[in-house]
Amino acid sequence: MNTKLNKSDWTLLAIIYGVTIFLNIIDYYREGNYLIEYIVDFPLYIIISLSLILFFLHILIPKFLVYKKDYLRFFMYTIAILTLGGSIDNFIGHLTAGKDITKISSIILFLQNGLYNASDMIGLPIGILLVKKLYEGKTELLEVEKKQKENELKLLRSQIDPHFLFNNLNTLDSLIDTQPIKAKEYINRLSLIYRYLIKTKDAEVMELSNEIEFAKNYIFLIKTRFGDDYEFTIKENITLKDKFIPTGAIQALLENVVKHNKSDGISAIKTTITINKGWLIITNSKSKIKSTNESFGTGLDNLKARYKLLSDEKIQIHNMDAKFEVFIPIITLSE
Structure with a gap:
């Protein structure tokens, strides 16, 4: 109460x-x-x-x-x-x-x-x-x-979203003829992502280290599909042991970046995932060009609702002129 x-x-x-x-x-x-x-x-x-x-x-x-x-x-x-x-x-x-x-x-x-x-x-x-x-x-x-319950349904749908699968199959198809070695790596990363999504579909929270590994595979898909349009950096300023976040949180935030920001072909959309004490921060530069890509995640509103059940801390969103920043609390279950 x-x-x-x-x-x-x-x-x-x-x-x-x-x-x-x-x-x-x-x-x-x-x-x-x-x-x-x-x-x-x-x-x-x-x-x-x-x-x-x-x-x-x-x-x-x-x-x-x-x-x-x-x-x-x-x-x-x-x-x-x-x-x-x-x-x-x-x-x-x-x-x-x-x-x-x-x-x-x-x-x-x-x-x-x-x-x-x-x-x-x-x-x-x-x-x-x-x-x-x-x-x-x-x-x-x-x-x-x-x-x-609505979020769980949306998350489950996002894991088998036909658009997500269709886009990745299109990317894979273009790689098979031109870059067969990278195509094999793409298949491997995609299989790791689906294996992780199926494994964690009923989990409220997951270890931050696992979510970061998932994020790296997910970023590989984005980089392969969009080339140099997006740049990603991960900064781990603390140990990830005994740290947790809601399952799929990073996926939702990365999708949010791609959904709302499209590169102009000159400057890449730069995104940094920073892990500090108590907070995971995702910061991305903003583009004036709006992307028409589908959103496959639960979205910021759904992520806020999930945190109401998991933590006393609230998500912080800073929408500035040149960048967009989201702070999500890190959950330490051992405390």
């Missing part, structure tokens, strides 16, 4: 605080409270309540419930934090009401009242927020699962 507050969450909190303060103003008026209590108590209530809610949503719940599932420590920290926050609010409330704090009869009772006060302060808003988050999370999960 995503515990970060979005725009609608803040709007909901504003409504809750607005209604709560309005009702408290009525109670203060009936009880004849001092003006200083209006000025201090209500802002203080919002500050403490909101601070507790944010602390729970951003620190306590993710750390002790989502990741560690340490319920005992979560309970202990909850009691301590609520007692502290509620006691501070009670203490300042005593001062603004003009009460003598030296006449507090029991510290234990004072802290107990602080716990009750804080529970009352954040119980309703955090309860509503968590229910909202739970509903949104389930809705989003259903949508992502639906897209995932």
Whole structure:
């Protein structure tokens, strides 16, 4: 469950605080409270309540419930934090009401009242927020699962796409008579690609080293078909061991380059695959000539949807005047 507050969450909190303060103003008026209590108590209530809610949503719940599932420590920290926050609010409330704090009869009772006060302060808003988050999370999960099924179907279709096979057979046909040695290499690379696609068709993620080897074979097909129209460079700045990415991700990104960029015959479309800590980056120069080639991959939108199930990180896309850049997160399963 995503515990970060979005725009609608803040709007909901504003409504809750607005209604709560309005009702408290009525109670203060009936009880004849001092003006200083209006000025201090209500802002203080919002500050403490909101601070507790944010602390729970951003620190306590993710750390002790989502990741560690340490319920005992979560309970202990909850009691301590609520007692502290509620006691501070009670203490300042005593001062603004003009009460003598030296006449507090029991510290234990004072802290107990602080716990009750804080529970009352954040119980309703955090309860509503968590229910909202739970509903949104389930809705989003259903949508992502639906897209995932669509992506799997598109990926499977891309692996046996007749256009892909037709184009490669045409290239192979032209090589057989003119460059028979290269034709044999082309057949070998093409068979490795299809073997890999069949082997990995049910895998959510694959080792980055395997995907890079697949990319090298795939680049060979592109270079053979288009000649000097495209240039590719692979920079491995980290070890690829225990690193994973979604199956077919590099294929989709390379297809995206070929689909949207066509060389003018003078300057090649230069593409660099850079592997850094945490990210695989594909950068390509842009062409003003639009290619009419078919796209055989899942596409950037489908790749974004797949990452929603696999990682907390999101794909980054930078579309600049002279180049196009895509950052995809590297998944480390051993962490």
